[in-house]
Amino acid sequence: MVELLSGKMTSKGQITIPKELREKLEVGEGDQLRFFIEDNLIKVEPVKKKKLSDVVGRFQVDEPINITKMRQVAKEEMAKKYNKEISEQ
Numbered sequence: 001m002v003e004l005l006s007g008k009m010t011s012k013g014q015i016t017i018p019k020e021l022r023e024k025l026e027v028g029e030g031d032q033l034r035f036f037i038e039d040n041l042i043k044v045e046p047v048k049k050k051k052l053s054d055v056v057g058r059f060q061v062d063e064p065i066n067i068t069k070m071r072q073v074a075k076e077e078m079a080k081k082y083n084k085e086i087s088e089q
Contacts, residue, residue: 033045
């Protein structure tokens, strides 16, 4: 076990993670951490971010991806879903 710099807890229960540890864990503002208690020790591990390819799988595209078109299609699909839910009420 390696002892790193210590920190203090605020009145709101917040702890500042030393810069060296943040860099080692590759975490930054907004990243989530998971806490474990084992034999009166607290263990912390970063919650790994998923890549888009992990979520939707790997796929081949025959044409360049048009982000504007993707956003428009997503908006249209959400509008269809919303309108369907409203009409069912």
